[in-house]
Every structure is written in structure tokens, then in C-alpha cells.
Amino acid sequence: MHRSALFLAAFVLLPLAGDPGANPKLKAAAVAEVETQATDLIRLADSVWHFAETALRETRSAALLASHAEREGFRVVRGVSGMPTAFTAEFGTGSPIIGIMGEYDALPGLSQTTITSKEARVAGAAGHGCGHNLFGAASLGGAIALKRLIERGQLKGTIRFYGTPAEESVGGKVYMVREGAFKDVDVMLAWHPADRTQADNGSSQAIVDFVVEFRGKTAHAAGDPWNGRSAADAVEAFTHGVNLLREHVRPSVRMHYTVQRAGDVPNVVPDYGRVWMWARDSKSAQLDAVLTRVRDIADGAAKIAGVEGKLTVQAGDYEILVNHEGSRLLDRNLRFLGPISYTEEEQSFAKAIQRTVGIAERGVVGAPQPLKVPAPTEPEGGSTDVGDVSWVVPTLHFSVTTGVWESPWHAWPVVATGGMSIGHKGMLHAAKVMAVTGADLFVDPALRSAIRAEFTEQTKGFAYRPWIPAGPPPLPTTP
Numbered sequence: 515m516h517r518s519a520l521f522l523a524a525f526v527l528l529p530l531a532g533d534p535g536a537n538p539k540l541k542a543a544a545v546a547e548v549e550t551q552a553t554d555l556i557r558l559a560d561s562v563w564h565f566a567e568t569a570l571r572e573t574r575s576a577a578l579l580a581s582h583a584e585r586e587g588f589r590v591v592r593g594v595s596g597m598p599t600a601f602t603a604e605f606g607t608g609s610p611i612i613g614i615m616g617e618y619d620a621l622p623g624l625s626q627t628t629i630t631s632k633e634a635r636v637a638g639a640a641g642h643g644c645g646h647n648l649f650g651a652a653s654l655g656g657a658i659a660l661k662r663l664i665e666r667g668q669l670k671g672t673i674r675f676y677g678t679p680a681e682e683s684v685g686g687k688v689y690m691v692r693e694g695a696f697k698d699v700d701v702m703l704a705w706h707p708a709d710r711t712q713a714d715n716g717s718s719q720a721i722v723d724f725v726v727e728f729r730g731k732t733a734h735a736a737g738d739p740w741n742g743r744s745a746a747d748a749v750e751a752f753t754h755g756v757n758l759l760r761e762h763v764r765p766s767v768r769m770h771y772t773v774q775r776a777g778d779v780p781n782v783v784p785d786y787g788r789v790w791m792w793a794r795d796s797k798s799a800q801l802d803a804v805l806t807r808v809r810d811i812a813d814g815a816a817k818i819a820g821v822e823g824k825l826t827v828q829a830g831d832y833e834i835l836v837n838h839e840g841s842r843l844l845d846r847n848l849r850f851l852g853p854i855s856y857t858e859e860e861q862s863f864a865k866a867i868q869r870t871v872g873i874a875e876r877g878v879v880g881a882p883q884p885l886k887v888p889a890p891t892e893p894e895g896g897s898t899d900v901g902d903v904s905w906v907v908p909t910l911h912f913s914v915t916t917g918v919w920e921s922p923w924h925a926w927p928v929v930a931t932g933g934m935s936i937g938h939k940g941m942l943h944a945a946k947v948m949a950v951t952g953a954d955l956f957v958d959p960a961l962r963s964a965i966r967a968e969f970t971e972q973t974k975g976f977a978y979r980p981w982i983p984a985g986p987p988p989l990p991t992t993p
């Protein structure tokens with residue numbers, strides 16, 4: 515009592531001194547609420563790891579997490595924003611509303627057992643090569659810890675968990691943003707499994723995902739080729755044009771494509787061609803100009819080949835809008851929690867993986883890495899639909915070690931460590947970061963205003979316009 519009175523007095527007199535947010539006792543309570551869930555959360559993460567369901571097919575994974583939340587006393591809404599595998603789980607009432615995102619989709623073809631060399635658990639099946647089995651379980655665990663503190667009257671407000679499908683394909687969050695699912699939230703929290711533990715103050719890349727199709731006329735390639743109009747010719751002209759364009763885009767632009775169709779046999783002039791392409795840049799706004807040029811190239815290619823051309827945008831993500839106030843808060847909490855520690859067995863497991871892959875045998879690193887100073891100005895790595903959320907509500911993002919240092923990502927080592935104790939430890943740690951950071955945000959209106967003020971400044975004059983086409987999400991039509 516005496517100590518908390520002192521703490522309050524110091525806070526009132528010197529609002530800038532010390533760390534804002536929850537007091538250490540409340541933070542310790544938040545951590546304890548994750549620890550008591552350890553068995554449950556590991557079970558959830560392992561089940562989702564075994565289900566290994568790909569984008570928009572995460573039926574069992576979503577059902578498991580949603581029913582777990584329901585048993586915990588959350589109000590669950592399933593089938594959010596037209597996606598059967600999207601859900602929200604909410605507890606508490608009134609302001610503030612703190613949101614936590616979880617993912618659970620796997621990647622095709624990455625099935626792997628928990629050993630230190632490449633070996634599929636089920637040949638040809640999917641695997642959690644991005645660690646989303648841990649992502650979903652940890653985030654839900656963090657939400658449950660906060661829910662229990664609300665229930666006991668230690669926090670006031672609403673905690674809302676977002677089960678967000680299809681991060682690896684069309685970006686379920688983009689559909690949820692479009693439907694306004696985040697519009698009343700004060701602050702969103704998200705994390706990602708990684709080879710290191712760090713508060714993220716660097717962005718991701720904006721991306722637009724589209725297909726270019728060409729339709730021509732078949733003819734005998736030797737008998738009457740003059741009657742044919744080749745979609746394969748258009749594909750060639752198009753990809754050549756794209757490769758010429760590379761010289762005339764910003765250095766930050768990345769363009770990659772695959773030719774999905776360009777005919778079946780040489781003696782038939784192909785009447786259908788299809789190129790699947792992604793363009794990325796550091797800013798979503800800069801992609802419009804790239805897309806305009808690519809459209810012109812598609813039109814030009816169609817003219818060259820005398821065929822019809824059509825470009826269809828399928829999906830796209832914004833770059834993450836970094837909230838630096840939020841990154842500093844996460845950084846303080848990573849330091850408050852300290853390093854994740856590993857047994858000798860876990861370290862030799864990690865080093866054996868590194869040996870197999872051919873990278874430095876540094877093992878697994880659980881110490882929090884410092885914030886990048888200065889904050890990166892160019893995005894790092896790939897793209898994520900967390901980006902879209904970050905433009906409509908302040909979003910705090912961090913990474914936690916679930917894989918070996920410098921592990922190749924979207925690859926078997928991530929699946930291997932994600933299904934054993936290294937992944938479990940990272941998952942529980944991430945849940946704790948969520949819980950203590952959530953506690954900070956619930957108790958400290960000044961902290962929330964500082965985060966909001968930065969967001970408002972950054973988004974001045976900005977109007978969100980999703981890349982996705984109008985209409986419902988592209989649900990799978992085959993089982």
C-alpha cells in the first residue's frame with residue numbers, strides 16, 4: 515500500500531520520470547496469468563502445428579482457438595468479414611479497447627518433423643514454415659491473461675482477440691479492415707515468430723498481387739499458323755516489357771512473376787496465357803505508378819500478339835506504419851521480461867539445424883536485441899496484412915525467437931523448431947509480452963494518447979483504400 519502510494523505520487527509529480535504503464539506488481543500478475551496457461555497454450559500450438567491448414571482452409575485451427583476462447587468466457591463471433599475461418603473473441607466492456615491479432619495458416623509443401631534435417635511428416639503436405647501455429651496460440655494466451663485481469667477488476671475496459679486467416683495468401687486482415695472490424699480499437703498488438711527477439715521499428719514492404727491473362731486463337735502451328743494468335747507470344751512480350759521496366763523504377767521496387775500457362779503442346783498455337791505477378795515497394799502509394807506502367811505493358815504485349823489482354827488485381831498489403839512510441843514500450847517490456855533461456859539440449863538441436871543448413875552455429879538466441887537505432891528507413895523482408903491494420907489503428911509489433919539464429923524462413927527449420935520446446939518457449943514469451951504490454955495500455959491513458967497522437971500525425975490527409983477487389987473473399991471452391 516505504502517509503496518503504491520509512493521509510486522502514484524511520483525507519477526503525478528514527475529509524469530516523465532521512469533517507465534509509464536502498469537506497475538511491476540500488475541505486470542507480474544499478467545506474466546503469472548500466462549504461466550498458468552502453459553499446458554493449454556502448448557496443446558493449442560501443437561494441435562495447429564499438426565493440422566497445418568493453408569490459407570482460408572484453417573477450419574480446425576480456427577475452430578480450436580475460437581472454442582478455447584469461448585470456454586474461457588469470451589464472446590466469440592465466427593465467420594467474420596465473409597471468412598468462415600475468421601473470428602473475434604471479446605471480453606469486458608467499455609473503453610479502452612485493446613486488440614490482439616493471431617494467425618494460424620500454414621504454407622503448402624513444407625511438412626516437416628521435429629528433427630534437425632529435412633524430412634516431411636506427411637509427404638507433400640503443408641507445414642508451419644512461418645510459425646503461425648505459435649502466433650495464434652501466443653496471441654490468444656496474451657488475450658486470456660488480460661481477460662482474467664479484467665475479470666478480477668485489476669484492469670478496466672475491453673480485450674478483443676482477432677483470429678485472422680490467410681496471411682500467407684489473400685490477407686484475411688485486409689477484408690476485416692475493409693469491413694471496419696478494427697474501427698473502434700484504441701491500440702492493436704501483434705507479434706511474429708522469428709530468429710530473434712526484438713521490438714520492431716522497421717516496416718514491411720507494400721505489395722500488389724495480380725494476374726495478367728491473354729486470350730488468342732488456336733491454329734495448327736505448322737499447317738495454318740497465320741490463322742492463330744498466340745497467347746504465349748503475348749506472355750513473352752509482357753515479361754520482356756516488365757524486365758525492361760526494372761531499369762526505370764525506384765531501387766526499392768521488387769517485381770517477381772511466374773508464367774502459369776503458356777500453351778500445352780508446341781503444335782497448337784496457344785490461345786490462353788497467364789502470368790502471376792507481385793510488385794512490391796516501400797510505400798503502398800508508390801505502387802500505383804508501377805501498376806500503371808505494368809498495365810500499359812500488358813496492353814502493349816496484347817497488341818503485339820494480336821490477342822486480348824487483361825490485368826486483374828487479386829490482393830495487396832500496405833507497408834506497416836511503425837508507431838515508435840509503441841516500439842519503445844515493447845522494447846521496455848522485452849527488457850522487463852528478460853531473455854528466454856534454453857537447455858543445452860535445445861542449443862545442440864539448434865546448432866545441428868544450422869550445421870545442416872550450412873550457416874554459423876550460433877544456436878538459438880533468446881536475449882532481447884536492442885531497438886534498431888536509427889530506426890530503419892527502408893522496409894525489411896516481405897509483406898504482411900498487418901500493414902493494412904496499422905494504417906487504420908495504431909499497431910504495435912514485435913518479434914520473438916521461435917527458430918534458430920539466422921534460420922531460413924518459410925522453410926523446414928521453422929517447422930521443426932515450431933513443433934518443439936524452442937517454439938513453445940518463444941510462444942509463451944510472446945504471450946507474456948502481449949500481456950504486460952496490454953496491461954500498460956489498459957492502465958495508462960497518457961501512453962495511449964501518445965501512441966494515438968503519433969498515429970494521427972502520420973496519417974494526416976490519408977484515406978485508406980484497400981488493394982483487394984470489390985466483393986467477397988475468394989474462398990476455396992475445392993475441399
Ligand SMILES: [Zn+2]
Pocket residue numbers: 644645646681706
Ligand atoms: Zn508469417
